[in-house]
Amino acid sequence: xxxxxxxxxxxxxxxxxxxxxxxxxxxxxxxxxxxxxxxxxxxxxxxxxxxxxxxxxxxxxxxxxxxxxxxxxxxxxxxxxxxxxxxxxxxxxxxxxxxxxxxxxxxxxxxxxxxxxxxxxxxxxxxxxxxxxxxxxxxxxxxxxxxxxxxxxxx
Amino acid sequence: xxxxxxxxxxxxxxxxxxxxxxxxxxxxxxxxxxxxxxxxxxxxxxxxxxxxxxxxxxxxxxxxxxxxxxxxxxxxxxxxxxxxxxxxxxxxxxxxxxxxxxxxxxxxxxxxxxxxxxxxxxxxxxxxxxxxxxxxxxxxxxxxxxxxxxxxxxx
DNA sequence: TTTGGATAGTTTCATATGTAACTAATATTG
DNA sequence: CAATATTAGTTACATATGAAACTATCCAAA
Numbered sequence: 001x002x003x004x005x006x007x008x009x010x011x012x013x014x015x016x017x018x019x020x021x022x023x024x025x026x027x028x029x030x031x032x033x034x035x036x037x038x039x040x041x042x043x044x045x046x047x048x049x050x051x052x053x054x055x056x057x058x059x060x061x062x063x064x065x066x067x068x069x070x071x072x073x074x075x076x077x078x079x080x081x082x083x084x085x086x087x088x089x090x091x092x093x094x095x096x097x098x099x100x101x102x103x104x105x106x107x108x109x110x111x112x113x114x115x116x117x118x119x120x121x122x123x124x125x126x127x128x129x130x131x132x133x134x135x136x137x138x139x140x141x142x143x144x145x146x147x148x149x150x151x152x153x154x155x
Numbered sequence: 156x157x158x159x160x161x162x163x164x165x166x167x168x169x170x171x172x173x174x175x176x177x178x179x180x181x182x183x184x185x186x187x188x189x190x191x192x193x194x195x196x197x198x199x200x201x202x203x204x205x206x207x208x209x210x211x212x213x214x215x216x217x218x219x220x221x222x223x224x225x226x227x228x229x230x231x232x233x234x235x236x237x238x239x240x241x242x243x244x245x246x247x248x249x250x251x252x253x254x255x256x257x258x259x260x261x262x263x264x265x266x267x268x269x270x271x272x273x274x275x276x277x278x279x280x281x282x283x284x285x286x287x288x289x290x291x292x293x294x295x296x297x298x299x300x301x302x303x304x305x306x307x308x309x310x
Numbered sequence: 311t312t313t314g315g316a317t318a319g320t321t322t323c324a325t326a327t328g329t330a331a332c333t334a335a336t337a338t339t340g
Numbered sequence: 341c342a343a344t345a346t347t348a349g350t351t352a353c354a355t356a357t358g359a360a361a362c363t364a365t366c367c368a369a370a
Contacts, residue, residue, distance in 0.1 A: 010270045012205050012222065013310040014293075016277050017182050022223045022310065023296055024179035026303045027172050042326095050167050061348060067167065068177045072328070075350060097335045097348040115165045122171050128302035129295060137295045138169075140288055141178055147283035148181045155168040155177065197356095216318060227358065230320060252318040252365045 031121055038117070039110055040084070044069060044077040046114065049086065049103065053111050056102045059092070063101070068154065086110065186276055193272070194265055195239070199224060199232040201269065204241065204258065208266050211257045214247070218256070223309065241265065 012018045028043065035041040041049070047067040052058055058066075064074045078101065081087035086107030092098040103111060126134050145154040167173050183198065190196040196204070202222040207213055213221075219229045233256065236242035241262030247253040258266060281289050300309040 008270065008274060009209075010205060010274060011209065012202060015205075015273070016281060017179075017186050018202070019293075019296055019300075019310060020175070020179040021183050023300050023303065024172075024175040025223070026300070026309055028176050030303060031172050047167060047173070050165055050170075054164075054166065059348080068180070070328075071349065072351090075348095076327090079350090095336070095348085099349075115163065118170070119163060119165060125299065125302050126171060128298045133295055133298075136291060137299075138174075140284060140292045140295075141174055143283045143288075144280065144292075145174075145178050145181070147280050148178065148185065154181060155174060214318080225358075226319065227321090230318095231357090234320090250318085250366070254319075 027125065031118065034117060034121065035114065039114060041114075042077065042080070044073055045081050045084075046118075048074065048077045048081060049107060049111050049114075052087065052101050052103055053108065057090075057100045059098045059100065061098075081107070182280065186273065189272060189276065190269065194269060196269075197232065197235070199228055200236050201273075203229065203232045203236060204262065204266050204269075207242065207256050207258055208263065212245075212255045214253045214255065216253075236262070 032043045035043060035046045044067075047069065048063055051063050051066045055062070055066075060071065060074045060078060063069070063078075064071050067074070069077070078087060078089070078099075082089060086104055088102050088104050088107075090100040090102065092100045129137065142155075148154075187198045190198060190201045199222075202224065203218055206218050206221045210217070210221075215226065215229045215233060218224070218233075219226050222229070224232070233242060233244070233254075237244060241259055243257050243259050243262075245255040245257065247255045284292065297310075303309075
């Protein structure tokens, strides 16, 4: 009797893309809630603040590259942060198209408040792993990132 | 001279929630494009198909639990799949509120087509890692999942 | 049995997001 | 130094998503 064609089973719970997605969402949501509840910031706004704090005078395009956000998302996050008074747009002298973005004093203030909270969330999370395991995880993720997106660097 | 208070630096590119999010999105998007381009399915619809194939007669609520989708998302994905002719809703005899969902013959057909493609995408991705590393990654992710969401099992 | 919840699932509405079109400025090239 | 192409960023529109309200059914206690 002919056997019906039958694929290898696909259990969602062992399928890497699914597992990664669920894990990432669980973690992101947890942290996003912190930003939002305490400071009224979206995760995108927080990311923009983080890179702007790191590189004052950065342009919107550069922010997009460093955060993997598209330009519309950056534009909206920047607009929101300016609205909130946390970010300031300065004209760029050499290129009038580019904007030069810097945190305001208020922006730096709440940035300084968020950083330890974010780091502490992360620390609490990774405290389930030993130092060795943390390093190993970072290494494996790096390899995956390269395999998933060989054309451009993810981080 | 008094030193300005200064937090530990937060480099986004080494911040686990960020890295995970970017990696997961890169992978999901890659696979989502495959489902969509070849079969016109969203990632949510694909997840619903996967668990329904695994457990014929499953209810929408159960699907939500197994896929980490909320009930609105499940409802919409199910409606779309029925529209496409891939899923069938049967009345549940014991409980008229519950729906009993099964793939149609057409649904099983494209499911059988997608599975090997999805598995092959995954295989290509994880081929960057040795068997040992794959197992280690799964283990570390499991630990993180538990730390991130101790209340309920993610997978 | 009736009545006040719970539960399954859908619909509605407000917001978020992505794509494409647009504006303004700079760079290139003939 | 025109004319054209490219780049930075915003706006508009269409679709996706989530929270809350809603409908229908079932359960539990008086």
